[in-house]
Amino acid sequence: MATWADFSNAAPEIAALGLKQVEKFHIAYLATVRKDGAPRVHPISPIIADGRLYVATSPTSPKRLDQVRDGRYMMHALPGKNDDEFWIRGRARRVTDDATRAAVTDAAEHTVREADWIFEYDIQEAMMAYWRNVGQPDTRPAREFWRE
Amino acid sequence: MATWSEFSAQAPEIARLGEALRAKFGLAFLTTVRRDGSPRIHPVCPFIVRGRLFVATSPDSPKRHDLRHDGRYVIHMLPGENDAEFQVRGRAREVTDDETRTTVLAEGPVAGVQPDGAPLNLSPYELLFEYDIQEALSGYWENVGQPDTYPVRQRWREDRK
Numbered sequence: 061m062a063t064w065a066d067f068s069n070a071a072p073e074i075a076a077l078g079l080k081q082v083e084k085f086h087i088a089y090l091a092t093v094r095k096d097g098a099p100r101v102h103p104i105s106p107i108i109a110d111g112r113l114y115v116a117t118s119p120t121s122p123k124r125l126d127q128v129r130d131g132r133y134m135m136h137a138l139p140g141k142n143d144d145e146f147w148i149r150g151r152a153r154r155v156t157d158d159a160t161r162a163a164v165t166d167a168a169e170h171t172v173r174e175a176d177w178i179f180e181y182d183i184q185e186a187m188m189a190y191w192r193n194v195g196q197p198d199t200r201p202a203r204e205f206w207r208e
Numbered sequence: 209m210a211t212w213s214e215f216s217a218q219a220p221e222i223a224r225l226g227e228a229l230r231a232k233f234g235l236a237f238l239t240t241v242r243r244d245g246s247p248r249i250h251p252v253c254p255f256i257v258r259g260r261l262f263v264a265t266s267p268d269s270p271k272r273h274d275l276r277h278d279g280r281y282v283i284h285m286l287p288g289e290n291d292a293e294f295q296v297r298g299r300a301r302e303v304t305d306d307e308t309r310t311t312v313l314a315e316g317p318v319a320g321v322q323p324d325g326a327p328l329n330l331s332p333y334e335l336l337f338e339y340d341i342q343e344a345l346s347g348y349w350e351n352v353g354q355p356d357t358y359p360v361r362q363r364w365r366e367d368r369k
Contacts, residue, residue: 097278132246136249139235
């Protein structure tokens with residue numbers, strides 16, 4: 061699994077689009093799988109600190125337990141101009157050490173509470189797409205994939 | 209499982225927020241589970257025809273395999289003002305009978321504009337799934353961006369018989 065910085069070095073163009081979408085909206089959608097095997101999706105605020113990707117999750121959010129049980133996730137940015145798309149897929153891990161918590165809290169543009177659970181998102185696969193001829197009969201995506 | 213109109217009759221306030229967000233953006237996020245048990249999320253354009261909720265899916269979209277294998281889904285609308293949120297959860301079923309497909313594709317959203325300016329309807333090659341609803345959640349946040357921000361949530365769940 062790659063950190064955000066590893067991924068970003070390996071696929072700078074894809075990472076740049078992702079970063080742009082995240083910085084524009086401060087929100088992305090995180091999909092996890094519940095204990096009963098059904099999907100779950102929530103809006104989250106990604107945080108990049110020291111080249112790593114994190115999310116601070118409320119201690120009452122049901123998705124924190126999904127991720128402890130099965131770290132597989134997919135995260136999708138909000139669509140940009142021309143329905144630009146960006147997603148990543150990989151595994152989330154809870155981090156509890158004080159130094160990381162402090163770095164994440166400092167880097168976040170929103171308030172990270174002491175009780176929040178912090179997860180790091182390692183990246184296995186990423187995709188970006190630009191749509192050509194949006195709203196036309198021959199609309200089609202130009203996609204670029206990166207895979208570890 | 210409830211259709212959109214059954215859900216909407218039972219929980220009109222929640223449904224109104226959902227419909228407002230759907231109509232505002234046209235886009236929402238659909239989450240499914242892949243056959244290997246990992247999650248998938250994609251933007252989709254949900255629409256309502258005759259009180260039922262549908263998404264037209266490209267015939268080569270990988271989510272068709274997910275939904276045929278396990279119809280459980282969550283659709284989450286894009287956030288509105290004050291981070292207004294809406295999601296529905298339930299089961300998706302592929303619609304395969306020609307009569308329903310023809311009606312829904314014809315009455316569904318206009319997908320774009322043709323070169324001569326005429327509206328472009330959904331392609332007859334699209335796969336069609338109907339999304340039955342088991343549970344819906346709406347919410348918005350008070351004091352957005354402040355340390356004491358908190359959500360105001362409403363939930364509807366189909367009566368378990």
